[in-house]
Amino acid sequence: MTDDIGLITALLKNYEASANDGDAAALRRLYCDDAVLLPDRFDVFEGAERIEAFYAFAFSMLTLHLEFDIDPSRIVVAGDTAYATTTSTGTRFIKSANETVPEINRELWVFRNAQGAWKIARYCFNKAD
Numbered sequence: 001m002t003d004d005i006g007l008i009t010a011l012l013k014n015y016e017a018s019a020n021d022g023d024a025a026a027l028r029r030l031y032c033d034d035a036v037l038l039p040d041r042f043d044v045f046e047g048a049e050r051i052e053a054f055y056a057f058a059f060s061m062l063t064l065h066l067e068f069d070i071d072p073s074r075i076v077v078a079g080d081t082a083y084a085t086t087t088s089t090g091t092r093f094i095k096s097a098n099e100t101v102p103e104i105n106r107e108l109w110v111f112r113n114a115q116g117a118w119k120i121a122r123y124c125f126n127k128a129d
Contacts (some may be wrong), residue, residue, distance in 0.1 A: 005076045005120050008084060008111055009070055015120070016088075024055035024102040032112055032119045038124035040105070066090035066103060073088045082118070087128065104128040 010031060018026035025097050031037075037045040037054060037077055045054045066088045075084040092103040110122035 002077065004113070004118070005080065007074050008075050008082055009072060010076070011111070011118050011120070012068060012084070012086065012109070016066060019055075019064050020066060022059040022063060024052050024059060026057050028052035031123075032097070034082070035120055036122050038122070040126040047060040060111070061095055064090065064103065066105075068107075077122045080113040081121075082113070084109045084111070088125075106116050 011083045015027065015030055018030070028051060031061065032050055033048050034046070034050040034071060035048055037051045039045070039054065050105070061078070067090055068086050068088045070084075070086055074086070081126060085106070088105045088107065090103050091100050093100045105125045106128045107125040108129050109117045109120060109121070113119075
């Protein structure tokens, strides 16, 4: 495993932990300032500030308990850009309904390395159920 793949794997694990903690500010710090988020069944969110607002809104309505399947062989690094595909499984607790439902997603990530730090440049996910 190259150092870059290890750093990107750690970034994805940090994303997983921050999402499960419902920490929108921590998630924002994982993104490039000009990042783009394409969540399933929502608008496109551009810029770290709008992305943080999306997460804050989502976490006001739900709680996630996800585990990401991160396979280092699915992380490709090309210079200062990298991409990865992952899947995640777990549950989503819908606060208004007091209901827990399965959550299964497929994810596509694009990363950018700026000054030695990998960050999320683009993130897209959709439901696999």
